[in-house]
Amino acid sequence: xxxxxxxxxxxxxxxxxxxxxxxxxxxxxxxxxxxxxxxxxxxxxxxxxxxxxxxxxxxxxxxxxxxxxxxxxxxxxxxxxxxxxxxxxxxxxxxxxxxxxxxxxxxxxxxxxxxxxxxxxxxxxxxxxxxxxxxxxxxxxxxxxxxxxxxxxxxxxxxxxxxxxxxxxxxxxxxxxxxxxxxxxxxxxxxxxxxxxxxxxxxxxxxxxxxxxxxxxxxxxxxxxxxxxxxxxxxxxxxxxxxxxxxxxxxxxxxxxxxxxxxxxxxxx
Numbered sequence: 066x067x068x069x070x071x072x073x074x075x076x077x078x079x080x081x082x083x084x085x086x087x088x089x090x091x092x093x094x095x096x097x098x099x100x101x102x103x104x105x106x107x108x109x110x111x112x113x114x115x116x117x118x119x120x121x122x123x124x125x126x127x128x129x130x131x132x133x134x135x136x137x138x139x140x141x142x143x144x145x146x147x148x149x150x151x152x153x154x155x156x157x158x159x160x161x162x163x164x165x166x167x168x169x170x171x172x173x174x175x176x177x178x179x180x181x182x183x184x185x186x187x188x189x190x191x192x193x194x195x196x197x198x199x200x201x202x203x204x205x206x207x208x209x210x211x212x213x214x215x216x217x218x219x220x221x222x223x224x225x226x227x228x229x230x231x232x233x234x235x236x237x238x239x240x241x242x243x244x245x246x247x248x249x250x251x252x253x254x255x256x257x258x259x260x261x262x263x264x265x266x267x268x269x270x271x272x273x274x275x276x277x278x279x280x281x282x283x284x285x286x287x288x289x290x291x292x293x294x295x296x297x298x299x300x301x302x303x304x305x306x307x308x309x310x311x312x313x314x315x316x317x318x319x320x321x322x323x324x325x326x327x328x329x330x331x332x333x334x
Contacts, residue, residue, distance in 0.1 A: 070327055072095070072096050074287050077099040079300060081107065081295055083290035085291060087290070089314070098124055099123075126190045128172055130193070131149060140171075141163045155199060190210065190217045195234055207248050218251040221254030222235055223257070253284040258271060266308075268308055272318070287313065289310035
């Protein structure tokens, strides 16, 4: 029996080169879907490009609370209008130095921009730098998206494994899967695709491990893209995106799927 795996590209909308690469892979059938960053000026144009694919591929919302301009402008979350780095977000939120209402207002604005541009709720929700695991975001998910039978699915926690990066993400996500399932959400777990992106050569092995063993309820995240000037100005994750794109687009990846009798899940999975 053919096993299916769920491959989701993060960061659609971050930069034109990232969006173009993701659309290319979606067109080739090399991805299940993508999660969208809605806070940039180009969002409406990028939404128009992906809108025809809605229903065929999974299109989600990539909640963003770090490193970019805030949609809602200045607040305790973004005193100068720019969202803080991750290290300047998690602890201040937990200590009450950032008003939960300002976090929720930013998430509301990003969600509204998604719905207005695409005319539909997201198929799933995840978070840039895993911010959806923060308690303040969990509260927003339950309050804003927890009603009704058409709740978006959520990206769950990684399985416990060796490695400080996985351990840190798992610690941030402690209790997330269970609490969100109790609230009626579908949670895709375990999360795979975590590696030190400063070592791009590791991606192929991580991808192959997913081909060989990722369960159908799991999710493999990836960050393919083409480097352009906009990306250089907005994000430090650059050249590795080209590596991931090349690996996913390659004939070798297609051959590895065939050997393992594995298919990439479509957006209806």
